[in-house]
Amino acid sequence: MITVYFIRHGQSEANLKGIIQGHAEFPLSSLGEKQIKLAGKALSNVNIDHFITSDLGRAVKTCEAIAKHHSKKVESSQMVREIGLGPLQGKTRDQMYEEFPNLQPNMLLTSGIKGTETLDEISNRCEKVVEKLLDNHAGKTVAIVSHGGFISIMLMFLIAGRKWHELEIPFIIGNTGITKITMEPTGHAKIHFTNRTDHLEYEEGVTPETPVAY
Template sequence: MNVFFIRHGESMGNRQGKIQGWMDFELSELGIKQAQLLAAYSENLALDYLYSSDLTRAYDTAKAIAARNHLDVRKWTKVREVHLGPLQGLSRPDIYERFPETKERSILTSGLDGTESVEQLTKRCRFVVEQLLLAHQNDNIAIVSHGGFISILLTYLLAGEQWPSLHRAFQIGNTSITHVEWTKEQKPVIHYTNQTIHLSSLLEPSNKIGLL
């Protein structure tokens, strides 16, 4: 089974510097362009199925992929972004001012009242992996999700239930692709993370040196 975890295109929340969580934002103009370039590139992935978070920024990104690959988008709430409760809609400086304890911890796993707990996130990661292995052992799957959740899921794949003890070392950019293959022994192999080669045409000419 090959799974391509894809972050949504730039959203209006990203552009405004807001921590989004479960807040719903549309794609920005740049995000729409990113999604279109991603969709064209996705034709190389030979996808069999396409899942998406139900939040607009992810679902609209997935719809662009679906149109180029003649697939239906299956909404899956389990791959939503981390629920961040009182932090949602705030900028990082505002969060650090109102909740100074977050300076010492990750915003995604702060433990603040009203945010998704480590235990809940662990359960969600376990469920996603179990369901994929149950339904798609021989398929190529794309899942359009969110930067925070994808980085946590990758850390879970490395460490299982002990993932909270690790530093999350994954950078997940807008419309980046992360390829994970599960072997016949149902062990994950991470081929690459955060690939954004499809966005090269958006770079300024002076920044393209060295891309080849």
Template sequence: MNLYLIRHGESEGNRLGKIQGWHNFPLSDLGKRQALQLGDFFKHIHLDHIYSSDLTRAYDTAIAIGSYKDQTVHKWEKVREVNLGPLQGLTRKEIYEQFPQAKEKSILTSGLEGTESVEELTKRCAYIVDQLKRAHHKDDVAIVSHGGFISIFLMYLMLGENWGEVHRPFQIGNTSVTHIEWTESWKPLFHYVNRDHHLTTEAIASQKMGLL
């Protein structure tokens, strides 16, 4: 199986510097342009199935791919962003002011009450892998998801249940593509991570400046 993990285009939450989690922000104008560039990138890449987080910023990005491929996009709530509970909708500055303990850990795995736990995220990752194995072991599949969850899923693929004990090094930019291949042994091969060469100079410059 070939799996393409894709982060959504820039959202209004990204543009405003807000931590989004499960909050449902739409794509920004730049994000809509990025989604079209992403769709064009996939025009000549074979896909059997396209899945997306059910949050608007991801689904609308996936629709852009589907329109170039003339394929249906299937919503899959299991590939949503991490549920960040009380941190959602706040800027990093606001989070650190209101929840100083979040400085000690990653915002994604802070352990604060109301946020998704490492154990819950591990179960979610395991479920996704199991479902992909059962349904798509010989397919080419695209999943449009979110930066935080993609980075965690990559850690899970490498380290299994111990992923939360190790520093997470991945940067996942807007509409970046990560290509993973599984052979019959189901040992993942990482072809590339965070590829965004399909974006315009404007979009790449914004990402490097931390605006996305």
């Protein structure tokens, strides 16, 4: 049995301004800096054996804030970075819909627009993450710091395999939202909870009211 905690990064400047990020780099906002400290405290008493983070800066900084409570090194991996959104990256939603008027809000991650990550590429990444966990971390607890889009799709992949994109994604993953799953050696997964953000309620003014931006 493997236990995995998926944690979304703290609020970034792009999240704050409603800008689509994808693989683009944006620093954490001042609110994001507060959030990652609270996430670190919330997970400080959880026995975590290994930390994996997206290689994008907002995730790395979030992971380091959590891992320091455990005196563990952080492994950086492109496999858990955000979905690549190509020409949509760096745009607000208004700018995005103006340039691509046929784009549906619920299809942002799977639009098929040239330059965005394809369904097969996303599925392959999810598959490799599962394989790595099963091969290298049996019987362990792993924390993976990633992004709202990728975590949502990873959960769908665990439910529906490579047909995940045929279903509408029901998950909302907020900044520093914590999701816990367990996985059998067969790869069968159980979702214990998603998007736990009660750690943000410990301090006034750290729960953002801004919409999710990938």
